[in-house]
Amino acid sequence: MESHVGASYQVARRPRRPARYWIARAVLYGVLILFALYVLVPFMWVIFTALKSNYEIAQDPLGLPPNWRFENLAQAWNQGKFSRYFINSVIVTVPIVLLVVSLSCLAGYGLARLKMPGRMLIFYFFLVGLMVPFTAIMIPLFYILRDIGVLGTYWAMILPQTAISLPFGIFFMRAFFSGLPYDLTDAAKIDGCNDFGVFRRVMLPLAGPAVAALVVFNFMGSWNAFLLPLIYLQSDKLRPVMTGMMFFTTRWGPDYSMSMAGTLIVMAPIMAVYLVFQRQFIQGLTAGAVRG
């Protein structure tokens, strides 16, 4: 009987799956959905809390907001001075990313493709920097930045954040340039290009995806940096979003709706950008682990 049924279905275009298959599917999806909920539920509660009044939170901390108070966001935006903090974050992040990417491309290319005595030594010298945590240098850096007179300016974050990001950038770009075929450069050289010309005209255009990954990686690194601006960018006029958010949310400690509204304001743009440029984000943030 069973064999008969089986045989008759083998003729059909879509074989009917056994019940076991569907149960396995259901369990599989159940597990996947469970983990998705683990991720999403906290976000949901952040949004709910942000859009309630504190009284409504105390009445019903879990449920949907009885009135969706979007004005909370406006209030948090103004009280938290987030417009200033966002501008500050952009002002420090853009130069950091530009500097890290350009310096890493140059040095990565140089260390990968150009002849110079001590090349490997220089490379290892940079590599050691990958292992030095920021905490190990944060104390004297404060005094160095003070003595060169940049504390109190955006440079107090731009310079050290660039420097601590270089080892990885160089490591990453060197690995990339090393992997490119040599005949490309040879051909260009025969055509009369000098080293810089080869770099700019031939190699750099090929480096698009690697550069994009490095941009995302460093953008996230400096946008999300916390300890560094906490120590070096203390004036409220210079404060970037992350420390600004800390000062706002802990200041309004028991004011849960304001503090969650502030958190939502900070989270929303980065999540929106992520949802749009998902592939680039994932590639950029995992670049080190996948390729290195």
Next chain:
Amino acid sequence: MNHKTVLRLLAIVLVFALFGTALAQDPVEILYWDQVSSDDAQAVIDTIVANFEEAHPNIKITREVYTLEQLTDIARTSIEAGEGPDILYYDSGPAYGGILGNAGLLLSLEEAYATYNWDERLVSVSRDWTTYGGTVYGVGHEFEAQGFYWNKRIFADEGLEVPSTFEEMVALCGTFRELGYDPPMAAGWADWGGFPISHNWYNVLANSVPSDKVAAAISGEYPFNSPDIVASLDLVVELVEAGCYDEQGSAISFLDGNAKFYTGQAPMMLMSTWAMQFFTEEITDEFGFMILPPIEGGEQTMIQLMGAVWYIIGDTEHPEETLTFLNYLVSEEAHRLWVEGAKLLPGVTGVDFSDYDVRPVYRDFLNLVSGWDGPVGYHLDVLTPANFNTTLFESTVELAAGRLTSQEVADRITVEMERAVEDGRHADITG
């Protein structure tokens, strides 16, 4: 037009331009880093600043509000970076203002004390507790006392008496628990670490160990792990074990914990008079305030302290204007606002409070302070060094959680005090 005419015209334009800029000169901007806890206090300082700006149109006050923890994060480094404020409202003692004063980051107020006659107008502790390394740097503002609050309505409803001894107070914790009230004593050290429980300990310490011994301990001349001090820590454990604290108290924020008292969920609270600023108009229950009931074998002692203090930053570009502002903050004009609006007691002498419009609980406090002739105890953390405080706050939380014994806590803070003495970071208050 010849050459000369052009030159003359230019000269005239230049003169006008100069006058113009002089007349339209931007007001001097003073950056004020403030700590404000309650909405009422916020409203008061807004009014005071507005009144001041009206009287001094050439000065503009920019206020940024922080918490004590936040200021400790940024005060020293920002001032060293030249990014600090002009005037700072920060706590007193070697752990707070002392670090700044000893580092040479604050403006000496010796001259200002003479100019503005502050020695006469301010309570003497204003100078005493803001003098670091022989120089006075601060002007005391929030004069506080530590004590015991109770909700009069609940005590009346339940037919209970206000405790007359520490033991009775401890027993009340159990009674109220049985009656279904929330844990009676202030809880909440989620955002303030070991502050609340340590402050309760100072109160117990002052009432069970003579002040000269405590003073010697603060000065590093009497070990904190002496048996009598350990015994005072045991009394804190007794409070914890009697159910005086919320089991989850340590995770509730300070203000949420205190709010349990304001809203009548908890019937009593051990806290400084600082908490009175939260007794808003909407709260209809009446509260009483008294100092800690006496502990057997000790003399009833009142802990007085100077909460936050104003400091002027050493490298301020506008010392004169900032001093003018500071003097306004302690003026009689501001005084009534502080008392009636913010329920704070400014450390100002010779003020007649009789016609002030304040709640009975605040009146209790005023009467207590003015009528007190018993011993005065020490509020440790505004007199002890930073490393000592850190360890104290950490250890008392662990004491409450049952992870450390009184002896272990005492040993830990003794080590820190020895180290501070070795490094010269302690305050010698025995003279």
Next chain:
Amino acid sequence: MTDSIRQVFANRKLRDYATGYAFVIPALVMYVIFVVYPFFYTIYLSLTKWDGAKPVKEFVGFLNYERLFADPRLWSALSHNLIWIVLGTVTPVAIGLFLGVLLWRGLRGMVFFRTVYFLPVVLAPVAVGIIWKWMYNPQFGPINSTLRAVGLDVLAKGWLGDPYVALPALIFAGVWGYFGFCFVVIMAGLQNIDMEQIDAALVDGANGPQRLWYIIIPGLRHVLTMITAFTLILGVNVFDIIWITTRGGPGRATHVIATYTYNTAFRESYVGYGSALAIVMGTVSLVVSFIFISIRERGGD
């Protein structure tokens, strides 16, 4: 002067070298000034007693290091780092591997799940901390509220206020923000596994766990070591999420080496001793990285 420069450029080899250095020097200068020099400066500061402000830094030799060994706070902080490293590495990698294997062969909705799992990874650790501080709030926080709503009041607790629970609770928050990263990386690694091997194993009758152990995990060796390295470094350096939530409390229950160092150097103004702590941290980081690199070299392909 100009002659010698001209000579240098006349020499092709030297000119090539000069070009090479020209590519490297800008980065090298930044790196030396803001990373290498400060590192040695930290070593120097760690040999002094200094409050960060006095004009004189009193040289005290190894006094700070002697104090380190007798400092229980350091050891408790390091043990918390160790717990963070172990739990914070094993859990997200295990979850990532589990989900990776589930989704490996492709599945409807795969893109959706990947998008969702990776979502918290783009958040700053500070934001993760603030979100979870609210989740754990004892009075109104969603976790306790849910527990109370379903009648499990006994389980409701002051998560971040309980010294026994605070550290695991924070690690749980950290895992929330991080497992998606492990998942995506492992997925990428799985694409490189030879399907024929799996098919062959199936023919040989290998069961699921056997396939996982003998084929999948060895095939992911490279990827797994990379993630472990990342997570290790993160575990040594963890600061943001702790500082925004518990500041090392309750008591010392969540202090790690970075929070302790920061607190000592910047809040208490023990700059010399803080520098010694920073050197401990640097050393731990170097040792961990070194062990990791040597493991990778040994098992490397």
